Amino acid sequence: MLTLGVAGHLVYWMRPSEIMLFDEYWADPRFARKKPNMRGAMMHRYGDNIYRTGPDGTFQQLDSFHSEDDGSLSVANRERDTETTQKVLIGSEFAYYGKSAPMIPHRLGFVVKKGPGHKC
Incomplete structure (x- = not known):
């Protein structure tokens, strides 16, 4: 397992300005280049x-x-991303x-999100 040695560090942050559903994200022309x-x-x-909602x-x-090597659906990744x-x-x-991530002060440990996803 590869580790960067960044546990307890602020690797990434983002200030959300908008929240939308997967289908809205898919259809929005602003994000076409993200496909x-x-x-x-x-x-x-x-x-x-x-991701977009299919007929079923x-x-x-x-x-x-995020797909399997042959381009087919990765059920595990879809579940992780959408469940x-x-x-x-x-x-x-x-x-x-x-x-180069800075250390997160211990008093702010409650905001730490481990693994993929987000924490608000």
């Missing part, structure tokens, strides 16, 4: 706009790095610190 194109140039292969009412997953929320947080104020 990955796995046949495009490397810069076009990344994106997080990968379940979330369909666009071929992406607990149908909301997408939108923000234009954010920072990613990576390995």
Whole structure:
């Protein structure tokens, strides 16, 4: 298992300015460029706009790095991404610190979110 040694550090933050549902995110032309194109140039292969509701009412997953290697649905990733929320947080104020992440003071430990997802 690869670890960056950033436990207890602020790796990423974002100030949400908008909350929308997956289907709204999918349909919104502002976020069309966030749909990955796995046949495009490397810069076009990344994106997080990968879910929309299918005719059967379940979330369909666009071929992406969240899919299986052959491009088929990754049930585990879809469940992780959509089971607990149908909301997408939108923000234009954010920072990613990576390995340069500052320590989070102990008194603010209650705001720490471990793993994927978000904590409000």
